[in-house]
Amino acid sequence: MISVENLFYSYTKDEQYAVKDVSFEVKEGEVFGFLGPSGAGKSTTQGVLTGLLPLQKGKVTVAGYDLHHPDRKMFNRIGVSFEQSNVYGKLTALENLDFYRKLFDVETMEPEELLKLVGLSEVKNKKAGTFSKGMKHRLTFARSMINQPSLWFLDEPTTGLDPAIAGTIKDIVKEKNQEGTTVFLTTHNMFIADELCDRVAFIVDGEIKAMDSPRNLKLLHGNKMVQVEYRENGDTVKKLLDLSKEPERLLLNDIILRKDIEMMHTKEATLEEIFIKITGRELSV
Structure with missing residues (x-):
């Protein structure tokens, strides 16, 4: 077209x-x-x-x-x-x-x-x-x-x-x-x-x-992050884990197996964050 x-x-x-x-x-x-x-x-x-x-x-x-x-x-x-x-x-x-x-x-x-x-x-x-x-x-x-x-x-x-x-x-x-x-x-x-x-x-x-x-821009340039909240010793603990790193993947697996999870969700990069990463420019400029 x-x-x-x-x-x-x-x-x-x-x-x-x-x-x-x-x-x-x-x-x-x-x-x-x-x-x-x-x-x-x-x-x-x-x-x-x-x-x-x-x-x-x-x-x-x-x-x-x-x-x-x-x-x-x-x-x-x-x-x-x-x-x-x-x-x-x-x-x-x-x-x-x-x-x-x-x-x-x-x-x-x-x-x-x-x-x-x-x-x-x-x-x-x-x-x-x-x-x-x-x-x-x-x-x-x-x-x-x-x-x-x-x-x-x-x-x-x-x-x-x-x-x-x-x-x-x-x-x-x-x-x-x-x-x-x-x-x-x-x-x-x-x-x-x-x-x-x-x-x-x-x-x-x-x-x-x-x-x-x-989607492809996010997969190529973004980090694969997971935010998890769980109970430990009576308190709520929050962790943001980078799944591209093996130690953090293992830690997430341990949390899933051993902890009382309250909330867990992925945190993909936004298109705006990818734009800034690739171009080095803010959109408001």
Whole structure:
């Protein structure tokens, strides 16, 4: 669905690259996460893939279209939800979607159905300029689905949303993916990426540092830890054991055989911890 080979991009049109020699593929039906801190090159890469930025150097195909020779028909197949909402403030929510659907040459979803999906039905006739930041974000998200895209670009889709609405957005993404939609997700939120993505790429300073499934990255770079709590001499004892070390495996076995265990569970590394370990960078940077 997406093929990127040796992509470079410079805003100053010199060798100060925001994206440097980036290569990856996204398979049809996959949820692919492009993960990194602010300024890492995520949005620049997405800008090239969606035709908002010109392809300067490299080879890129999106939904079967070569971006060296862009074709407007590509936009019938893709949907884009931007991190920064750009809805028309003087139009109502319903008018925003009615206007946008007319830009496509394919069958579109009903605007009222989309507004209901993201919880905006009750404000469908209110001007978008009166909306909160979160409501505008939901309207932008709804708009990105209107042409029923086969390839869906999502840039920080849950930013600024309360947990309940964020959960709804994640459920919609999962449902659309199960229906066959390919998803390209750019985010610095490792929890969302871990929950949604089949594969992820870590990007820092315009370069991809690692790429694999979240599970494989954890297995490869994380420690296998077990936390156990047990009773000893009337007190509760807590131990965190590293199962990659034989003495600690033997100790755990002894605790299981001889102690009164109250609680025991694995403590796998989070995707964020793996990101920091591989890249040496904090996501908030």
